[in-house]
Amino acid sequence: xxxxxxxxxxxxxxxxxxxxxxxxxxxxxxxxxxxxxxxxxxxxxxxxxxxxxxxxxxxxxxxxxxxxxxxxxxxxxxxxxxxxxxxxxxxxxxxxxxxxxxxxxxxxxxxxxxxxxxxxxxxxxxxxxxxxxxxxxxxxxxxxxxxxxxxxxxxxxxxxxxxxxxxxxxxxxxxxxxxxxxxxxxxxxxxxxxxxxxxxxxxxxxxxxxxxxxxxxxxxxxxxxxxxxxxxxxxxxxxxxxxxxxxxxxxxxxxxxxxxxxxxxxxxxxxxxxxxxxxxxxxxxxxxxxxxxxxxxxxxxxxxxxxxxxxxxxxxxxxxxxxxxxxxxxxxxxxxxxxxxxxxxxxxxxxxx
Amino acid sequence: xxxxxxxxxxxxxxxxxxxxxxxxxxxxxxxxxxxxxxxxxxxxxxxxxxxxxxxxxxxxxxxxxxxxxxxxxxxxxxxxxxxxxxxxxxxxxxxxxxxxxxxxxxxxxxxxxxxxxxxxxxxxxxxxxxxxxxxxxxxxxxxxxxxxxxxxxxxxxxxxxxxxxxxxxxxxxxxxxxxxxxxxxxxxxxxxxxxxxxxxxxxxxxxxxxxxxxxxxxxxxxxxxxxxxxxxxxxxxxxxxxxxxxxxxxxxxxxxxxxxxxxxxxxxxxxxxxxxxxxxxxxxxxxxxxxxxxxxxxxxxxxxxxxxxxxxxxxxxxxxxxxxxxxxxxxxxxxxxxxxxxxxxxxxxxxxx
Numbered sequence: 171x172x173x174x175x176x177x178x179x180x181x182x183x184x185x186x187x188x189x190x191x192x193x194x195x196x197x198x199x200x201x202x203x204x205x206x207x208x209x210x211x212x213x214x215x216x217x218x219x220x221x222x223x224x225x226x227x228x229x230x231x232x233x234x235x236x237x238x239x240x241x242x243x244x245x246x247x248x249x250x251x252x253x254x255x256x257x258x259x260x261x262x263x264x265x266x267x268x269x270x271x272x273x274x275x276x277x278x279x280x281x282x283x284x285x286x287x288x289x290x291x292x293x294x295x296x297x298x299x300x301x302x303x304x305x306x307x308x309x310x311x312x313x314x315x316x317x318x319x320x321x322x323x324x325x326x327x328x329x330x331x332x333x334x335x336x337x338x339x340x341x342x343x344x345x346x347x348x349x350x351x352x353x354x355x356x357x358x359x360x361x362x363x364x365x366x367x368x369x370x371x372x373x374x375x376x377x378x379x380x381x382x383x384x385x386x387x388x389x390x391x392x393x394x395x396x397x398x399x400x401x402x403x404x405x406x407x408x409x410x411x412x413x414x415x416x417x418x419x420x421x422x423x424x425x426x427x428x429x430x431x432x433x434x435x436x437x438x439x440x441x442x443x444x445x446x447x448x449x450x451x452x453x454x455x456x457x458x459x460x461x462x463x464x465x466x467x468x469x470x471x472x473x474x475x476x477x478x479x480x481x482x483x484x485x486x487x488x489x490x491x492x493x494x495x496x497x498x499x500x501x502x503x504x505x506x507x508x509x510x511x512x513x514x515x516x517x518x519x520x521x522x523x
Numbered sequence: 524x525x526x527x528x529x530x531x532x533x534x535x536x537x538x539x540x541x542x543x544x545x546x547x548x549x550x551x552x553x554x555x556x557x558x559x560x561x562x563x564x565x566x567x568x569x570x571x572x573x574x575x576x577x578x579x580x581x582x583x584x585x586x587x588x589x590x591x592x593x594x595x596x597x598x599x600x601x602x603x604x605x606x607x608x609x610x611x612x613x614x615x616x617x618x619x620x621x622x623x624x625x626x627x628x629x630x631x632x633x634x635x636x637x638x639x640x641x642x643x644x645x646x647x648x649x650x651x652x653x654x655x656x657x658x659x660x661x662x663x664x665x666x667x668x669x670x671x672x673x674x675x676x677x678x679x680x681x682x683x684x685x686x687x688x689x690x691x692x693x694x695x696x697x698x699x700x701x702x703x704x705x706x707x708x709x710x711x712x713x714x715x716x717x718x719x720x721x722x723x724x725x726x727x728x729x730x731x732x733x734x735x736x737x738x739x740x741x742x743x744x745x746x747x748x749x750x751x752x753x754x755x756x757x758x759x760x761x762x763x764x765x766x767x768x769x770x771x772x773x774x775x776x777x778x779x780x781x782x783x784x785x786x787x788x789x790x791x792x793x794x795x796x797x798x799x800x801x802x803x804x805x806x807x808x809x810x811x812x813x814x815x816x817x818x819x820x821x822x823x824x825x826x827x828x829x830x831x832x833x834x835x836x837x838x839x840x841x842x843x844x845x846x847x848x849x850x851x852x853x854x855x856x857x858x859x860x861x862x863x864x865x866x867x868x869x870x871x872x873x874x875x876x
Binding site for chain 1: 738744776
């Protein structure tokens, strides 16, 4: 089948990788010696994927981790799928699950400098997400202010694995800084249940990766409900939040249930001025991968239509992870107009590309 | 409007109440003295509902807690709404959040004896749920065997607030005993975040009741994924599970996401012989209250149709709690056939009434 060259996409979740050693030159002491001798040492959740976490065919020809070679990423992803912009999300946000707030902040700063230096100039398709750690929101805000003005940094990214629901007040300095710098805040899973983060599901620690992965959406539901109810979007009216890799089909449930509860319980959230679902619609985006796959694909489109979701959805591939969704493989039944929004226009507008 | 006398309902979640003192005669020592002097002392989650948790108009004319007078319940609920059967769920399942497994088991036994003695004979509409505590599944199994043969006891009820995902092996003696006695197992929320249970959301402890209540569904998603993936329904092929008061509209998300993950990760759950959603469809029921309420009520029906949910849904009022759903007030757009199933036939078949 000939490729449709007019079908350009913006991919909002592309995981560039690097060796721990690559960050060493960007770290100050005492962290430089620590990483040089013992690596970054991400806290691990202990859940094992039997299919690995990376695409085996994405290892660069010259070796190294999948996703660690900008040139091979350009060839395999950017040129391979007509990606006009790829938002480089990295994996460093996972550092929020470790215990030491200063170390976590230092790793993020080193990574952000590394990203600017080693990646963003390699292709005009590459745009960066500023990684910040949530253990110390004041340090995170300082990092956003330090890097936020870089023309190729288009969002802030934090881990959805956290110590508390992310709408709570201790996290507001992050949102204040993001709003001040005109940057959306993305939440990304991966460290759920690791280190000092909460257990990965509401019911605690499941036994295996299939359960852990299926239940990741709960983290996003909990954070979203918290953000809306804590009044984050009233306090920071220009803030946009991107829920990356957390699923989509749960949105009707949450919007309907929260709106219903709001009718009876609004006295608890007097700072809200409109139904909760309206804040979600106006301030939040969800990324596609891993897209839910009903036996009848039309059902997913019908479900989107129930909540008028076409303005909230952003295409993401999750390259080079095992469950990569090619833009040509998903959401084939969207209308041409909705498709243009989801695969391109929504992200172009959100990230001002 | 004249009442439609042909519209009989079975209500699968009716909360009978009692004073702590009412359980004292049914308790052995040392628990009898403890409750007589200090009450049952349920572990509290600390979340406060500004509208209370009980309907103010359900306090019996003679006083006492709402739901504590069988005669008034017959008048207000059973006769008031043409309820042919009311499954009395109580509130004692919440004892699973306390720390002492022997105390929790003793309270459940006392309550079950009290229920048989003081309630079940008062109306042929009353059917009972055997409360068991999950701290010590062997004790729970013994209680199910002790009471399971009573002709008016039609299910086992446990708290959805637990120390771990309820599919895990330590809980299997409960399911084994329920299957042996031909009884479905109901899960009910209420103690989420209290005592020794897990935090109430995947992201930890939210700030207020509106968030806590909205997020309760996450507990059900996590337990359901755990039960399916741990192979509970292969091990206990006759077991039925009723998810009471956990919402419904999240089912498509969970079924689609879990089925998709199963395609890639089935090596982790080799004991499963069919797609996860099929176990859910064949073994699980969800109760209606609190039903999600989209602005366009047709959307909920359309969503049910996507997963062929009409055989899985059971009507529940949650009487006498604040968010009571009258059978005449909800799901008006269901087809007459689906309505008959949801409000009557599904429960009649499940509970062999």
